[in-house]
Amino acid sequence: VAAGxxxxxxxxxxxxxxxxxxxxxxxxSDGERESWLALWSRGIDGEVLSELDWGLREEVxxxxxxxxxxxxxRELDSxxxxxxxxxxxxxxxxAILEVLEPADRVAxxxxxxxxxxxxxxxxxxxxVHAPEHWTVxxxxxxxxxxxxQLPEQFYHVILxxxxxxxxxxxxxxxxxxxxxxxxxxxxxxxSFRVIPATQHEDDVAYAFNQYHLISAPVVDEDGxxxxxxxxxxxxxxxxxxxxxxILKLAGVGEESSLSDRxxxxxxxxxxxxxxxxxxxxxxxxxxxxxxxxxxxxxALAVLMPIVASMxxxxxxxxxxxxxxALATRDLTSSNLMRVVLREGVVGLINGAAxxxxxxxxxxxxxxxxxxxxxxxxxMVINLFVAGLAGILIPVVLDRxxxxxxxxxxxxxTTVTDVVxxxxxxxLAVVFLL
Amino acid sequence: VAAGxxxxxxxxxxxxxxxxxxxxxxxxSDGERESWLALWSRGIDGEVLSELDWGLREEVxxxxxxxxxxxxxRELDSxxxxxxxxxxxxxxxxAILEVLEPADRVAxxxxxxxxxxxxxxxxxxxxVHAPEHWTVxxxxxxxxxxxxQLPEQFYHVILxxxxxxxxxxxxxxxxxxxxxxxxxxxxxxxSFRVIPATQHEDDVAYAFNQYHLISAPVVDEDGxxxxxxxxxxxxxxxxxxxxxxILKLAGVGEESSLSDRxxxxxxxxxxxxxxxxxxxxxxxxxxxxxxxxxxxxxALAVLMPIVASMxxxxxxxxxxxxxxALATRDLTSSNLMRVVLREGVVGLINGAAxxxxxxxxxxxxxxxxxxxxxxxxxMVINLFVAGLAGILIPVVLDRxxxxxxxxxxxxxTTVTDVVxxxxxxxLAVVFLL
Numbered sequence: 001v002a003a004g005x006x007x008x009x010x011x012x013x014x015x016x017x018x019x020x021x022x023x024x025x026x027x028x029s030d031g032e033r034e035s036w037l038a039l040w041s042r043g044i045d046g047e048v049l050s051e052l053d054w055g056l057r058e059e060v061x062x063x064x065x066x067x068x069x070x071x072x073x074r075e076l077d078s079x080x081x082x083x084x085x086x087x088x089x090x091x092x093x094x095a096i097l098e099v100l101e102p103a104d105r106v107a108x109x110x111x112x113x114x115x116x117x118x119x120x121x122x123x124x125x126x127x128v129h130a131p132e133h134w135t136v137x138x139x140x141x142x143x144x145x146x147x148x149q150l151p152e153q154f155y156h157v158i159l160x161x162x163x164x165x166x167x168x169x170x171x172x173x174x175x176x177x178x179x180x181x182x183x184x185x186x187x188x189x190x191s192f193r194v195i196p197a198t199q200h201e202d203d204v205a206y207a208f209n210q211y212h213l214i215s216a217p218v219v220d221e222d223g224x225x226x227x228x229x230x231x232x233x234x235x236x237x238x239x240x241x242x243x244x245x246i247l248k249l250a251g252v253g254e255e256s257s258l259s260d261r262x263x264x265x266x267x268x269x270x271x272x273x274x275x276x277x278x279x280x281x282x283x284x285x286x287x288x289x290x291x292x293x294x295x296x297x298x299a300l301a302v303l304m305p306i307v308a309s310m311x312x313x314x315x316x317x318x319x320x321x322x323x324x325a326l327a328t329r330d331l332t333s334s335n336l337m338r339v340v341l342r343e344g345v346v347g348l349i350n351g352a353a354x355x356x357x358x359x360x361x362x363x364x365x366x367x368x369x370x371x372x373x374x375x376x377x378x379m380v381i382n383l384f385v386a387g388l389a390g391i392l393i394p395v396v397l398d399r400x401x402x403x404x405x406x407x408x409x410x411x412x413t414t415v416t417d418v419v420x421x422x423x424x425x426x427l428a429v430v431f432l433l
Numbered sequence: 434v435a436a437g438x439x440x441x442x443x444x445x446x447x448x449x450x451x452x453x454x455x456x457x458x459x460x461x462s463d464g465e466r467e468s469w470l471a472l473w474s475r476g477i478d479g480e481v482l483s484e485l486d487w488g489l490r491e492e493v494x495x496x497x498x499x500x501x502x503x504x505x506x507r508e509l510d511s512x513x514x515x516x517x518x519x520x521x522x523x524x525x526x527x528a529i530l531e532v533l534e535p536a537d538r539v540a541x542x543x544x545x546x547x548x549x550x551x552x553x554x555x556x557x558x559x560x561v562h563a564p565e566h567w568t569v570x571x572x573x574x575x576x577x578x579x580x581x582q583l584p585e586q587f588y589h590v591i592l593x594x595x596x597x598x599x600x601x602x603x604x605x606x607x608x609x610x611x612x613x614x615x616x617x618x619x620x621x622x623x624s625f626r627v628i629p630a631t632q633h634e635d636d637v638a639y640a641f642n643q644y645h646l647i648s649a650p651v652v653d654e655d656g657x658x659x660x661x662x663x664x665x666x667x668x669x670x671x672x673x674x675x676x677x678x679i680l681k682l683a684g685v686g687e688e689s690s691l692s693d694r695x696x697x698x699x700x701x702x703x704x705x706x707x708x709x710x711x712x713x714x715x716x717x718x719x720x721x722x723x724x725x726x727x728x729x730x731x732a733l734a735v736l737m738p739i740v741a742s743m744x745x746x747x748x749x750x751x752x753x754x755x756x757x758a759l760a761t762r763d764l765t766s767s768n769l770m771r772v773v774l775r776e777g778v779v780g781l782i783n784g785a786a787x788x789x790x791x792x793x794x795x796x797x798x799x800x801x802x803x804x805x806x807x808x809x810x811x812m813v814i815n816l817f818v819a820g821l822a823g824i825l826i827p828v829v830l831d832r833x834x835x836x837x838x839x840x841x842x843x844x845x846t847t848v849t850d851v852v853x854x855x856x857x858x859x860l861a862v863v864f865l866l
Contacts, residue, residue: 017624019643027768140609147610153647154606155588172605173587176573177580191450209672210452212665214586214647231664232645235671239642242675243757249679250753251746258758258768262775266782269750273783276746277790280739287738291731298724301734305720305850306713308738313684313709317702320683324676325691335460335691342695349699350706357710417738 009040022051025060026259037063044068046076046084053257054087055264061092070099077151078107079124079233086112086121111227119204120197122237123218123227126151130184132159132167137180139170153230155214159184164224166217168192194219197226201237206329208234245327248405249320251276275410283308283417290425293433299366300428303375307424310354311382311416318343318390319408326398327405340391347387351380370432378424382416389415442473455484458493459692470496477501479509479517486690487520488697494525503532510584511540512557512666519545519554544660552637553630555670556651556660559584563617565592565600570613572603586663588647592617597657599650601625627652630659634670639762641667678760681838682753684709708843716741716850723858726866732799733861736808740857743787744815744849751776751823752841759831760838773824780820784813803865811857815849822848 013021025033025048037044037060044064049072052060061069073081073096081104085093097105107125114120128150130139139157143150156169168188178187193211195204195218207213208231218227247256253268260268287294287304294301322339325331331339355376362372393411394404446454458466458481470477470493477497482505485493494502506514506529514537518526530538540558547553561583563572572590576583589602601621611620626644628637628651640646641664651660680689686701693701720727720737727734755772758764764772788809795805826844827837 017644019645023763026763027765029768029771143606143610144612150606150610153604155647171586172609173576173583175609176605177576177583179577209668211450212452214588214664231647231668235642235664235668238668239671239675242672242679243761246675246679246682246753246757250682250749252750252754256754258754258763258772262778262782265775266779269747269779270783270786272750273743273746273787276743277739277787280742281794283742284735284739287735291735294734295728295731298728298734301727301737302717302720302724304734305738305741306710306717309713309716309850310706310709313706314702316683317685317705320679321685321689321691324679328676330456330459330691332460335462338462339691342698345695346699346702349695350703353703354706354710361714417742 009036013040018045018047019051021048022053026053026056026257033060034063044072046072046074046080048072049084050076050080053259055257056259057084058088058092061088061096066095066099069096073099074101074104077124077126078104078111079122079227081108082111082121086116114197117201118197119195119199119201119218119229120227122201122204122233123197123229124151124233125227127158127217127225127228128154128156129158129160129166129217129225132161132185134159134184135180136175136178136182136184136187139175139184140180153232154228155230156189156228157184158217158225158228159188160225166192166194166219166225169217194223195229196221202241204229205234205237205241209238241327245323245405248403249323249409251409272410276413279410279414279417282414283421286418286421287425290421290429293425293429297371297428297432299368299371300425303362303371304421304424306358307375307378307382308417308420310379311386311420312413314347314350314383315386315390315412315416316409318347318387319394319404319412322391322394323405323408326394331395336395340388343387343391344384345387347384348380351383354383355379368432371428374427374431375424377427378420381423382420385419386412386416442469446473451478451480452484454481455486459486459489466493467496477505479505479507479513481505482517483509483513486692488690489692490517491521491525494521494529499528499532502529506532507534507537510557510559511537511544512555512660514541515544515554519549547630550634551630552628552632552634552651552662553660555634555637555666556630556662557584557666558660560591560650560658560661561587561589562591562593562599562658565594565618567617568613569608569611569615569617569620572608572617573613586665587661588663589622589661590617591650591658591661592621593658599625599627599652599658602650627656628662629654635674637662638667638670638674642671674760678756678838681836682756682842684842705843709846712843712847712850715847716854719851719854720858723854723862726858726862730804730861730865732801732804733858736795736804737854737857739791740808740811740815741850741853743812744819744853745846747780747783747816748819748823748845748849749842751780751820752827752837752845755824755827756838756841759827764828769828773821776820776824777817778820780817781813784816787816788812801865804861807860807864808857810860811853814856815853818852819845819849 028036049057085096097108100108111121156171157175158166159168161167169192170184170187171189174187193207193216195216197218197220213231215228215230217225218229220226251272256265256268322331358379359372359376362375363369389412394408397404397407461469482490518529530541533541544554589604590608591599592601594600602625603617603620604622607620626640626649628649630651630653648661648663650658651662653659684705689698689701755764791812792805792809795808796802822845827841830837830840
């Protein structure tokens, strides 16, 4: 790149898959990326743009010459164009829509009219469908006659009634292995699900995952076929969902990525650290109530972080299991009571086990059976409370329509810190002073 | 269920998808499940078994009458049988293998001969392939003639040379839309990837995700076609991978599930809590070095958890981003230095911001500018170290082939606790006493 060897770059990049080219662009530094694009913009096709992290897309699109961008965008299916433009600035969207064929432009604009994160945004409008009275032979003749206009990938033919309502679908495998005179009606699949265009993409992804769908027809509010969602779209949603959940649980902005700038990253992480500061100060206020006790027995200051830390970890275990189960819809009102009970009992048992360990540590280290007893009792209390808080807080947040992955951590930590310090120092005041 | 109304249950369960029936069985209590199965075992088909959590499968299989189990297993594709039996006890595997047709039995046994978590375990052996010199017409005639023996779902026809090496594939859509006399060679897809049977399933899932594959041929060590992996198998691996990562980051056993028993759950969580106890005791040992300082200035005991807690959270943020990036292969040696630098700078900036806040809190709360200065300095140091530890520890663990999702948390917390307490209390000794 440094030598400006365009043919060399060509030879190097030619055999790469668009997804790998996108990864390469994400991993080089900003300066390298710019000189790369200046030299080799003709290699950036639509698929590479689709594969880029959305933070970088805007930047790369701005750097591309107009004709390269136009070619890149024109070759994409309508759902990929929608995915490409939906996070861009308005003037960039306008510039991209302008270069599309009128029909594609209308398709993209209609998709953008659906709310964000709905099936309408995910679907592609290129659908292979047929009247329900056709035979296999008629279908094959139709497909041969329209070979040029078919979507790049399709897995089913959707049967529609005269009002364009989908009534069933036929897999291409059945179509290929049936005699020409077979009516399509005779080889439709048993199970058949339609997706409303306004359904949330998380529900779409759940249906694909739960029922192992490969593609599913999308219908408008009148039940008419308007598009199709294929598994690759659903997989992206699932993948992003899991990614977001991990990042939210850790208090990192849900859309953070390695190619973000320092300032962006700092801003994403600041709010969660700030919430944690409030939590920590609350815990300190609890400790401040016991300043006299600590001044008299400094060992309390030495041991108190252990109780809080164990509670925090046990709470994180329970809350992660709860957040996961809520996300996968395995935690419902029918098993909630049993799960809460289980977390409470697990907390008690582990609490008792660590109470024993810490009682001995307290006794051996500080030579005080009473101190050992106090830390043991505080451990049982805090691990029990941690188990219950870890399950109940996410469930309550979920009922209140607050994202449990995002908010549970702060609440649970507050509870375990406050309870941990209060139980340990409070018991110490009662039994040791 | 309580009334033993078999027809009522039948009517209720009939329209449900196997995945939903499995979810139902997972959510009821143990006793309910047993009476349910006693009444309604005929409804449990192979797909329901496949969908069950593996912890429950063993139990449900043990409860099923032999003939129901035999029917259930016989209807499954070979890859699903492999998935079903691989975690069972040997005698249960034997019982299931016995009821299979001899050909299926051989297929399952061959798959089980591949190491766990490899492509050989994931693949199905039912493959649609054709000699590379065939035409579309010959292919369609073949499929029609063998309609009964085709796999339930297939998306490609794989072309093979006379030695059974795959040379390319044709999508069913191209096959359907091409004239009968077209040679298959003319309509093969450009991109074509084969998967070695011994490849790890994580690498398989990565390839499906990265290159948007729908199905891919699997080859043995001689490059001969032995099976095919379809996207539904890859999706399960991806889904489990994300699930495991979340659970490991939280210190919960990677295969925990809501239907686990109390004792199992307790045992899964104990080890991580134990590691955390060691970490916490290490931190306490640091505090113990400063007992004299704390006895003189109790405010130190009140404020010290804040520094440690902020460091722990900042470290968790960095480490989660690092573990994610390692899992998605976005963190490579080419961008490592830039990412480390970024985390360090982000730590410094957020450290400075919170130093300011805490300096003021320390000053206002305890009326001591020196104490404010000490906590501010400790905050900058700890957040900087947290940023670096959060990225470097996962990377080093990964290089040492230790799973970073599992082990990073304990190491990072130890570093931020020890550094946090040592910096704050050490600076206090130097500047306040």
